[in-house]
Amino acid sequence: MLTTLARDNAELCRRYLGRDAEFVYYGLNTQDFPPVEPQAWRPNRPLRIAAIGNDRDRDWRTFLAAFGGDERYDVRLATRRRVPREWHAPNVKIGSASGLAKQHELYAWADVIVVPLRPNFHASGITVM
Known part of the structure; x- marks a missing residue:
């Protein structure tokens, strides 16, 4: 099979x-x-948006164009990939989140997790979900 x-x-x-x-x-x-019971959701202001990943099909350009430079959003991008300087913005922090403790910290911080992907024929992004 x-x-x-x-x-x-x-x-x-x-x-x-x-x-x-x-x-x-x-x-x-x-x-x-571990699975946990959902809690009542109260978003922060500015809204905390996080994205994580290192594979080649992450669409960081679109992600940063959508949320970068907009003070309504506090953005964290966790990747080891190089992100071109011209995509950076004052409301965006870019760094890695290596290890489970850092990943848990990122997920706990975020109001929303985004998985921006370009079309691909592999399971890109599935580990984030």
């Missing part, structure tokens, strides 16, 4: 390889990120 983490890849396998492929959901280690 051929499996894939992306629905698009299952279709590509059928179309180009003539093989059936089964889409499987990505699993999450619940010891690292």
